[in-house]
Structure formats: structure tokens, C-alpha cells
Amino acid sequence: MGMLGGKEWILIIIVVLLLFGGKKIPELMRGLGSGIKEFKDATKNEEKDNEPKKEN
Template sequence: MSFYILPLAIGPWQIALIVVVVLLLFGGKKIPELMRGLGSGIKEFKDASKEEGDEPANDKK
């Protein structure tokens, strides 16, 4: 097993630590706004990728 993969393993304690740090940095009132913005960004990305996939490829010969 490679030693480069081990640091990428995230367990429950690391997730809890990340949540606590985010709460301390942004506060409880700001997090719903951040998540709402993240969700709308993901939705726009999915819509844009669907539109890109729906267009026929005219450059194929």
C-alpha cells in the first residue's frame, strides 16, 4: 500500500474537526447562506452541462 494514499483517508474525527473549524470561521448564521449558494452553483453547473450535451455536434465529419 502506498504511503501517499494514507493521508487522504478522512475518518469521523477529521470530519468533526472540519465542521467545528467551519462553524468557528463562518458562524451559525452564515452557513445556510453558503450552502444555498453552493447548491445553486451546482444546479447551474448541471443545467449548463445538460445544455452542452443536448446540442448536436456539427464539427464531426
């Protein structure tokens, strides 16, 4: 089993379009994008919280 080729990707896209329809896909992608953005923001905030504080 290797990487997916062009024909496999086309088949996957057709199946997704049939399952969700053309109108639902942009909503799904928007939700996915906002979820990724929130995850990145949370990891940045976590890194800032874990940094040692500098005292003058």
C-alpha cells in the same frame, strides 16, 4: 495519508462553524447548491447543442 476519520470530520466542522458562524453556513450551502444546479443545466444544454440534427 488515507481517508478522513470521524474525529477529523468533527474537527473540520468545528473549525468551519468558528470561522463562518451558524447563520452564514446555510447561505453558503444555498449558494453552492444553486451553483451546482446551474452547472448541470449548462452541461445538459451543451450536450443538446452538440447532438446531430435529424432531417426528415
